[in-house]
Amino acid sequence: MGDILFIVNPIAGGGKSKGFVSLIKEIMDESKRKYEIIVTEKPKEAIRLASHGSMKGYETIVAVGGDGTINEVALGILSTGAGTLGIIPGGTGNDLARTLNIPNDPKKAIETILKGHKKKIDVGFANDNMFLNIASIGLDSEIVKNTEKIKTKIKGRFAYFIGALNTLFKYRNKEVNIQLDNIIIDEEIMLLAVSNGKYYGGGFKICPMAVIEDGYFHICIVKKVPKIKLLLFFPLFFRGTHTKIKKNVEIYKAKEIKVKTSEKTDLNIDGEIFEVYGEAVFSIGDKGIDVACE
Numbered sequence: 001m002g003d004i005l006f007i008v009n010p011i012a013g014g015g016k017s018k019g020f021v022s023l024i025k026e027i028m029d030e031s032k033r034k035y036e037i038i039v040t041e042k043p044k045e046a047i048r049l050a051s052h053g054s055m056k057g058y059e060t061i062v063a064v065g066g067d068g069t070i071n072e073v074a075l076g077i078l079s080t081g082a083g084t085l086g087i088i089p090g091g092t093g094n095d096l097a098r099t100l101n102i103p104n105d106p107k108k109a110i111e112t113i114l115k116g117h118k119k120k121i122d123v124g125f126a127n128d129n130m131f132l133n134i135a136s137i138g139l140d141s142e143i144v145k146n147t148e149k150i151k152t153k154i155k156g157r158f159a160y161f162i163g164a165l166n167t168l169f170k171y172r173n174k175e176v177n178i179q180l181d182n183i184i185i186d187e188e189i190m191l192l193a194v195s196n197g198k199y200y201g202g203g204f205k206i207c208p209m210a211v212i213e214d215g216y217f218h219i220c221i222v223k224k225v226p227k228i229k230l231l232l233f234f235p236l237f238f239r240g241t242h243t244k245i246k247k248n249v250e251i252y253k254a255k256e257i258k259v260k261t262s263e264k265t266d267l268n269i270d271g272e273i274f275e276v277y278g279e280a281v282f283s284i285g286d287k288g289i290d291v292a293c294e
């Protein structure tokens with residue numbers, strides 16, 4: 001059994017992850033496995049720490065934080081190509097962990113890692129930025145952007161709820177040209193989600209049919225919907241039953257997606273916002289990444 005490196009983001013989940021350090025020590029000391037815990041000091045540091053850890057020969061490198069921390073640790077592992085990604089969900093949303101059935105309870109999550117089972121999952125790219133969970137354009141990206149501001153004042157999932165309502169009232173639909181492998185669509189959309197995982201935004205089941213290891217993306221396109229109707233749809237998005245509203249929601253499966261817009265657009269990549277001018281290209285990497293899970 002190889003050594004384990006834990007990389008803790010102390011600000012993830014409003015400080016929740018930081019509180020896991022003593023529990024990690026307690027369980028790891030009992031397990032007699034060799035381990036190290038490093039707490040990050042600044043944004044994006046987890047990429048370098050994970051890359052160094054991988055080069056030093058750590059078999060498993062664990063992201064203790066939210067989807068942003070997981071993305072950074074995965075980038076570090078992928079930069080060397082060696083190591084398994086472990087996850088202790090400590091963020092606000094923890095959407096990738098939800099798809100992978102990794103327990104929210106930190107003790108159970110550590111025990112899952114110690115069991116040593118793993119599975120290779122797909123790695124997606126959105127305009128050269130790596131993502132493991134979901135990349136999206138439209139209403140949801142603007143919600144993420146606005147929720148970031150709200151999260152500084154309100155903690156937990158309620159922040160997403162306030163962010164969503166607030167953005168919905170201001171939002172304008174986007175005219176896009178979409179190429180899904182060989183299908184071309186011109187559409188006015190509310191949102192488009194390119195999914196590897198099933199959930200985002202703290203539990204919205206945007207692509208219930210997504211399979212994280214099948215070598216494909218599932219794409220959920222929500223077409224123009226009157227805002228008042230969208231409010232009624234909200235609970236359906238949580239349950240994943242919005243896919244039954246054939247008039248407004250379409251689901252596709254593809255390996256490469258190109259989205260062209262005439263305006264500057266926000267692109268949400270695993271919960272981080274990037275600006276896109278003109279075109280966003282989504283593709284699946286040749287190699288996946290091993291993740292410790294049941």
Ligand SMILES: Nc1ncnc2c1ncn2[C@@H]1O[C@H](COP(=O)(O)OP(=O)(O)OP(=O)(O)O)[C@@H](O)[C@H]1O
Pocket residue numbers: 009010011012013014040041042043044045065066067068069070072090091092093094095271
């Ligand atoms: N020591 C640190 N100080 C400030 N920011 C940090 C530090 N370490 C990591 N970060 C940054 O914190 C950001 C948020 O991390 P993460 O997404 O894991 O938490 P979260 O936003 O609480 O969770 P979720 O994405 O599930 O809502 C990341 O962009 C990361 O680079």
